[in-house]
Amino acid sequence: MMKMKKKRAAAAAIGIAMLATAFAGCSSSGSKPEAAGTGSGGGAQKEEPYKFSVMMKSFQNDAITSESKIWKQVEEYTNTKLEVLFTPDAAYGDKLNITLASGSMPSVIFTANAKLPSIVNAIKGGAFWEIGPYLKDYPNLRQMNETILNNTSVNGKTYGLYTARPLGRFAISYRKDWLQAVGMSEPKTTDDFYNMLKAFKEKDPDKNGKDDTYGMVVTKYSGPWDIMSTWFGAPNKWGIDKDGKLVPAHLTPEYMDSLKYFKKLYDEKLINQDFAVYDSAKWNDPIINGQAGVAVDVVDRSYQIDEKMKAGNVKGEMDVIAAINGPKGAPVTPATTGYGGIFLISKSAVKTEADLRKVLNFFDKIDDKDMQILITYGIEGTHYKVEDGKLVTILSSDSPQAPDINIKSFNQLLIGVPNVLDTAFKAGTPLRAKANEVKAANEKIALPNPGEPLISQTYTQKGAQLDQQVEDARVKFIVGKIDEAGFQAEMELWKKNGGNEYIKEMNDAYAESKKK
Structure with missing residues (x-):
C-alpha cells in the first residue's frame, strides 16, 4: 500500500504542469474554465471563496503549501480558500484518534479505513454528514461505483467520498519468453496453469541445461492464495449459501478444493518451498534472476518486473493475463475493496447544507480531467513533458521543489472518479497498455465481497x-x-x-x- 501511495505521490509531482498548461492554453484561446460560483452571464457576481479545511496524509516531509501555483489554481478553479492539515503517514492514525476524541474537527477528515471503530462510533454519534442523497447532483461524483459505495457504507448509508482504486486489479504475470521456449500457449484453465508451472520447472525454459528453475514464486503475503481460491469457486472472503446466509470463504468446499491444488503445487516443487517465510519485498527477485516464471498478484507487477529486467539488461520478457477458467466454469477474480480511503465531512465545521454542497462541489470539480492531470502530474515543462503522446518525468516528487512549484502530496486530495489518468497519455510501454486493458476487463468479472460493508x-x-x-x-x-x-x-x-x-x-x- 505504501509503495502504491508513494507512486501516486511521485506521479503527482509530474502533474501540476498539465493543468497549468491546459489553463494557459484555454486562456490564450479565450476559453478558460469557469471558476465555481461564477455565472455565465457577463454581469454575474462571483461569490466569496468558501474557506474550509482538510486533514489528510502526507508522504513527503516538504508537502505542498499555499504558495504553490498549483494550489492557487485549484483554489481559483473551485472558488475556495483551502487549508490542508498534512500529517505524516506514520503518525496519521494517532492524529486521527486524537482529533476524533477532541470534538474539534476540521471540515473534512481522511481515513484509510472506513470501518475503524472510532470512525463508526463518530458516524453513529452524528459527527459526519450523510452524503449519499447529494451525489447525483454532481457530474463526477454521480459516477461513483455502487459496489464501492456499498463497501464504504455504514448501516447502509454513504458518509464518505472514497478515493478510487481499481476493482479488478489482480492478474497473472509470467515470463513470456519462457512460455515460448517450452512451446506452450497462454493458460486458460487451472489445468493449463498447472502445466505451465510444471513446464517451467522441468523443461529448462531458460535453455541453460540446468535444473535450476521452478514455476511460481509465492511469499509470506497470502494474497495469491486468496486470488487463486476464487478460480475454484470459493467466495471473496464471504459468500452466500443456499439459505441466503453469509458464510466465510474458508468454510466452503471450494476453498478446500483450492487447498488441494496448492498442496499439489508445493509437493511437486512448482513453487518455492520457503514461501511461508519468504520476504514479500523480494517478490520480484526470483523472476528477474531467472529462477521462477510466474507471480499472481496485482496487474502492475507485470510491467514493474519487465522494466526492472530491461534496466538490468536481463534477457527476458513479461506478459500478463487476467483470471482463468476454474473447474466451476467462467473466470472470476476477487474484487478489491475499490478504495484507498474516504473523506468524511464534519457537521460541526460544515454547519449548513449550503456549505456541504460547496465542499462536495470542490471535490467534484477537482476531478475534472484537467484538474486531475494538474494535481497528479504537475506543470508541463516544469514537472513533465509529453513526447509522442507519452508522459516523461522532468521533476519527480523525490526532487527538491521550490515553494511556488511544489506539488508534493497534493494528489492525496483526489477522488479519482472518473478514472481519466490511465488514458490521459499514451502508455509508456505496450505492456503498461495491456495492464490497463486487463484492469478494465477484470471489472466485468470481479467478484465482490458481500460482507465488506458490514461491521462485527x-x-x-x-x-x-x-x-x-x-x-x-x-x-x-x-x-x-x-x-x-x-x-x-x-x-x-x-x-x-x-x-x-x-x-x-x-x-x-x-x-x-x-x-x-
Missing part, C-alpha cells in the same frame, strides 16, 4: 487473531503438516475462539442491511 464487534476485537488462525491452518495444509481432517479441526477451533460469534454478527448485520 467480535472481528473488531479479535479479527487479527481469527485471520491468523485461518492463515496458519492453510499453510500447514499446503506443506503437509495437517490433512483435511486436521484442517477441519482447526476450523472448529476457529469457531470456538470467536468465529461463531463473528459469523452470527455478520449475518445479523447482513439481514439488517437487507431491510434498508
